[in-house]
Amino acid sequence: MTQDELKALVGQAALDYVVPGEIVGVGTGSTVNKFIDELGLIKDRIAGAVSSSEASTRLLKAQGIPVFDANQVGELAVYIDGADEIDPRGHLVKGGGAALTREKIVAAQARRFVCIADESKLVDALGQFPLPVEVIPMAAQRITRQFEKLNGLATLRLKDGKPLVTDNGQHILDVRGLLILDPLGFESEVNQWPGVVTVGVFAHQKADVCLIGTADGVRTLS
Numbered sequence: 123m124t125q126d127e128l129k130a131l132v133g134q135a136a137l138d139y140v141v142p143g144e145i146v147g148v149g150t151g152s153t154v155n156k157f158i159d160e161l162g163l164i165k166d167r168i169a170g171a172v173s174s175s176e177a178s179t180r181l182l183k184a185q186g187i188p189v190f191d192a193n194q195v196g197e198l199a200v201y202i203d204g205a206d207e208i209d210p211r212g213h214l215v216k217g218g219g220a221a222l223t224r225e226k227i228v229a230a231q232a233r234r235f236v237c238i239a240d241e242s243k244l245v246d247a248l249g250q251f252p253l254p255v256e257v258i259p260m261a262a263q264r265i266t267r268q269f270e271k272l273n274g275l276a277t278l279r280l281k282d283g284k285p286l287v288t289d290n291g292q293h294i295l296d297v298r299g300l301l302i303l304d305p306l307g308f309e310s311e312v313n314q315w316p317g318v319v320t321v322g323v324f325a326h327q328k329a330d331v332c333l334i335g336t337a338d339g340v341r342t343l344s
């Protein structure tokens with residue numbers, strides 16, 4: 123199976139976790155896009171969605187699914203999202219699509235976080251994928267020096283030759299060379315550096331269930 127087919131497989135499998143009549147939390151990325159396609163097929167059975175990005179909002183609306191502001195609704199039954207890395211305990215690296223801040227907010231609003239990914243995302247320890255960190259632009263240099271002390275090399279993410287601007291109007295640093303053996307401690311530490319909006323380690327908001335697309339079908343890790 124191709125990677126795209128594996129993403130479609132888990133996008134479909136995630137429907138089993140959608141609670142009828144409820145509002146669904148929806149993440150961002152190519153795997154979630156497959157889930158949104160599936161969600162469109164059962165849109166009459168859900169009350170709508172809370173979205174983690176402008177990109178997902180556009181796709182949800184194109185499917186005719188009502189999109190609510192996070193402040194308009196209470197706790198969500200479930201949040202479905204992809205990941206860039208998944209460790210054996212369900213700790214994640216996210217933010218490859220630059221949506222990490224809203225993703226963490228919607229994940230925190232949900233009772234259950236179901237992560238969907240193809241098996242290439244499984245790792246023994248986080249840090250091989252460049253770690254996305256959303257930052258306030260004026261703090262980027264200082265945060266880059268902070269990461270140097272942890273042997274991390276931070277580079278500003280660009281789009282069309284200019285700094286990428288997130289949905290929240292901020293920038294993204296991608297940090298290479300980290301080995302994150304204590305995801306909870308690492309997330310807590312980096313989160314309190316001035317100018318960090320969100321670090322792409324999801325350990326406090328880790329996945330409760332991971333649906334992994336493999337050549338043999340969907341593997342469920344919980």
Ligand code: 5RP
Nearest residue numbers: 151152153204217218219221
């Ligand atoms: C976006 C994310 C995505 O979930 C992550 O990058 C995985 O994306 P894809 O499903 O395209 O591999 O965190 O900010």
